[in-house]
Amino acid sequence: MSEITSDIANLTDVSFGYDESRLILDGISMSFPRGKVIAIMGGSGCGKTTILRLLAGQVTPRLGEVDFNGRSVARLSKKELYAMRRQIGFLFQFGALFSDLSVFENVAFPIREHLNLPEEMIRDLVLMKLNAVGLRGAASLFTNELSGGMARRVALARAIALDPLLMLYDEPFTGLDPISLGVVGQLIRQLNDALGTTSVLVTHDVVESLKIVDYVYFIGKGCVLASGTPEEISHTTDPFVKQFIHGEPDGPVPLHMKAPELSADFFGGAHA
Amino acid sequence: MKMLIEGLRGLGRETQAILTRLGFIARFFVALIRRTPESFVRASLTLREIYFSGVLSLAIILVSGLFIGMVLALQGYDILSTYGAGDSLGVLVALSLLRELGPVVAALLFAGRAGSAITAEIGLMKATEQLDAMDMMAVDPISRVAAPRFWGGMISMPLLAAMFSAAAILGAYAIAVPLIGMDSGAFWGNMQAAVDVRVDILNSIVKSLVFGTLVLLIAVFEGYDAKPTAEGVSSATTKTVVYSSLAILAADFILTIFMFRGV
C-alpha cells in the first residue's frame, strides 16, 4: 500500500522529548526528497541524532507524524518496523562494527541475517560492497586492525549491504583526518547517486558537507532555523547561519554562558 | 517526627526502586525465554557460547575440583577415623560434593569466570553501539546476543558441576587410597551403596540448573543494562559476580530446606 511520493521520508509537526520536562524537538517539519543528499546541521545536543532515531523508528514522536515511504512509522508493528529498517542503512558515529567479527563478516552480517543466499553469492556481494568503499583488500582484517577512516568506510559498506532506500549518517566526518574526511564525503555522494538512494547526514562540518549536499537544514531550539541549497545558504543574511558557517565565536549564539556581571563576580564576594 | 517520616519515605523509595528493577529483570527473563526457539534453530550461535562459557571454564573447574576433593579427603578422614568410621570417607566425600559443594562451588566459579565475561562482552557491545547497530539492521539483539549466551551457559552449567564433582571424587581417591592407605574397595563400595539417584544425583542436577539460571540471567541482564561507558561496564561486571554469588548461596539454602529436610 506504500504509494510512491516524491519524498522518501517526512517529519510533520513533530514534537519529541526523552523525558516529560524537556522537549528536544518542538513542532518540527522536514522533508527528504528521493535521490537527494540532505544535511542536518546545528549545535551539539540540539537533537540531530534524535531526528535520525525518529526516522528509523527507534523513538516515536509525542506529537506529529514521521513517515517513511508513504507509511507512518509510529503505527508499524515490530515486524513491520524491522521490515522497514531493512530498507534503511544507518552509519553510526563511531562505526559500531562488531568487534568479534572480521571485516568480511561484518559486511556479510546483514546479508546472512536477512537473505538466504548461497555462500559464493554472499562472498561476491560482500566483496562488491567492500570494493565500493575501496577496501576489498581489507576483507580478512579484524576490526581492531583498522584506522578510524577505514572503520568508518567498512561500516559504510555494511550499511549499504542491503541496498537501502534511505541512508542515515550520524556525524560521518567526526574524528577523521583531512584526507579520510574528503574520501568519506566523496563516497557518500557517489554511493547516493550510484545506488539511487536518499541520504541524510548529520554533521558539524560545514565546509565538507556544503561541497556534497543538495539541501541543508539548520536546527536549533527544536525547530528548523533556516534551510536551503548550499548556494542559498552561503549567501544567507541570517545571523545564526552566518555565525555557524563562518565559525564565528560570538553572535546570536553567545560565547559566554549566562552569568552575573563580571565585576559582581570578582568584587561582589560570595555567589548569590 | 519529621525525621521519621523522611526515613520512611527514603525506605519506600528504595523498596520501590528495588521492586522496579526486579520487575525489569522478570520482563527481561520472559523476553529471553520467548526467544528460546531461535537459539536452538540457529544452533551454531549457541554452540559457540557453550564453547566460550563451558569449555573455557573447564580448566578452572577441574583444577578447583581436584583440590577441594583432596582437602575434603584429608579433613574428612582425620575426623571420621577418630570415631572409627574411616571407611565411610567415600560416602562423606560423595554426598557432600553431590549435595552441596559440587553445584555451589561450580556455580560460584562459573559466575566469576563465565558470568563476568558475558556481562563485560554484552556491556562493551552496548557501549560501542553494536547492539543499537544490530537493532537498526533489523536484527533483534536479545535473540542474537542475549539468548544464545543464556542457553549456552544453561547447557554448560550442570555439565561443569558434574565434572567438578567427578574431579573432586578422583582427588579424594588419590589422597585416600594411595596416600592414606584406605582400601579401594571400601572407598568405592560404601560410596555406591550410599548415593541415591533421586535424592542425591537428581537434586544435584536441579540445584545446578537453578544456579545456572540465576547466574546467567544476572550476567546477561547486567550486561544489557550497563551504562554505555567504560565505568558502566566495569561496575556491571562487578555486580554480576557479587549478585550472582549471593543469589547462589541464598537459593542453595532454600533448595536444601526443601530437598534434604528429614531425608
Ligand SMILES: Nc1ncnc2c1ncn2[C@@H]1O[C@H](COP(=O)(O)OP(=O)(O)O)[C@@H](O)[C@H]1O
Ligand atoms: N537516551 C536519551 N535519554 C535522555 N536524553 C537524551 C537521550 N539521548 C539524547 N538525549 C538528550 O537529548 C538532547 C539531544 O540529543 P541528540 O539528538 O543526541 O543531540 P545531537 O545529536 O544534536 O548532538 C541532548 O540534550 C541529550 O542530552
Ligand SMILES: [Mg+2]
Ligand atoms: Mg549526535
